[in-house]
Amino acid sequence: MKYTNQVIWITGASSGIGEAIALEMAKEKTKLVLSARRAEVLEVVAKKCTDLGAECLVLPMDVTDFDSIEGNVNILLGKFGRVDVLINNAGISQRGLTADTDFEVDRRIMEINYFGNIALTKAVLPMMLKQGNGQIVPISSLVGIFGFPQRSAYSASKHALHGFYETMQVEYYNENLKVNIICPGRIKTDISVNSLTQDGTKYGKMDSGQAKGISAEKCAQIIIRSMKKNKRLTVIGGEGKLMVFLKKFIPPLFYKVASNISAT
Numbered sequence: 001m002k003y004t005n006q007v008i009w010i011t012g013a014s015s016g017i018g019e020a021i022a023l024e025m026a027k028e029k030t031k032l033v034l035s036a037r038r039a040e041v042l043e044v045v046a047k048k049c050t051d052l053g054a055e056c057l058v059l060p061m062d063v064t065d066f067d068s069i070e071g072n073v074n075i076l077l078g079k080f081g082r083v084d085v086l087i088n089n090a091g092i093s094q095r096g097l098t099a100d101t102d103f104e105v106d107r108r109i110m111e112i113n114y115f116g117n118i119a120l121t122k123a124v125l126p127m128m129l130k131q132g133n134g135q136i137v138p139i140s141s142l143v144g145i146f147g148f149p150q151r152s153a154y155s156a157s158k159h160a161l162h163g164f165y166e167t168m169q170v171e172y173y174n175e176n177l178k179v180n181i182i183c184p185g186r187i188k189t190d191i192s193v194n195s196l197t198q199d200g201t202k203y204g205k206m207d208s209g210q211a212k213g214i215s216a217e218k219c220a221q222i223i224i225r226s227m228k229k230n231k232r233l234t235v236i237g238g239e240g241k242l243m244v245f246l247k248k249f250i251p252p253l254f255y256k257v258a259s260n261i262s263a264t
């Protein structure tokens with residue numbers, strides 16, 4: 001199966017996993033809608049995707065600017081007339097212990113990772129149901145399955161996505177609507193650099209754990225393969241799969257191991 005000619009909306013397309021998904025999808029001659037806040041960076045990604053054979057619309061947006069969503073959807077529909085796939089990838093991580101983290105940081109992370117994500121899903125869901133097909137792909141995280149040091153707000157925002165999207169998987173079981181939750185482990189992107197610290201400032205460092213992660217390209221290929229197989233839940237990375245196994249079958253060992261893993 002290929003996504004040729006399908007309209008694929010990717011958020012967080014200006015870097016990391018979102019950019020890598022855009023480049024992989026471009027090879028299948030898709031119609032791509034690329035969103036993130038940095039318009040000029042999106043233009044560069046769009047040029048690369050066009051060179052690979054895609055048709056692109058750069059649609060800059062802040063996913064927490066909820067009032068802009070309707071206008072952006074109208075621009076998208078004006079260009080392509082429909083949305084077949086929404087890859088809800090925009091997100092931000094955290095570095096800070098629970099006791100030290102300002103409540104405003106918890107709110108900010110939840111706004112971007114949860115409300116910013118589900119707001120777009122709600123904007124396209126009625127038209128997907130009406131057109132009789134659609135695919136929604138929330139990019140969660142391993143820490144959407146279990147808690148992890150210095151990630152209380154981030155982990156909570158990803159856990160919230162699971163509640164929302166698992167409900168959709170049940171509610172629309174009989175519809176031609178695919179919902180694929182993706183849980184990457186450590187992927188080598190700027191996610192740690194862009195993370196928020198306890199006081200909301202940018203962390204600004206590439207963590208050693210992050211630097212050892214798998215490439216965004218490899219991650220994107222796994223995501224697209226899972227989408228084609230319509231997998232409800234995909235865990236990416238061997239260590240992550242082991243942790244999920246431990247949490248399910250040997251919980252005491254999971255807590256011991258998780259509390260000793262370096263958070264940076």
Ligand SMILES: NC(=O)c1ccc[n+]([C@@H]2O[C@H](COP(=O)([O-])OP(=O)(O)OC[C@H]3O[C@@H](n4cnc5c(N)ncnc54)[C@H](OP(=O)(O)O)[C@@H]3O)[C@@H](O)[C@H]2O)c1
Nearest residue numbers: 012014015016017036037038062063090091141186187189
């Ligand atoms: N890398 C990992 O190890 C890892 C592991 C598990 C899950 N994930 C998830 O994968 C997703 C992508 O992360 P990444 O690793 O590729 O990190 P990244 O390189 O920092 O990419 C984050 C993307 O989100 C966009 N973004 C951030 N805030 C936004 C906002 N308010 N509105 C619109 N776009 C926004 C950024 O673009 P602008 O700055 O241009 O807005 C950027 O394109 C995230 O949801 C993350 O939680 C990553």
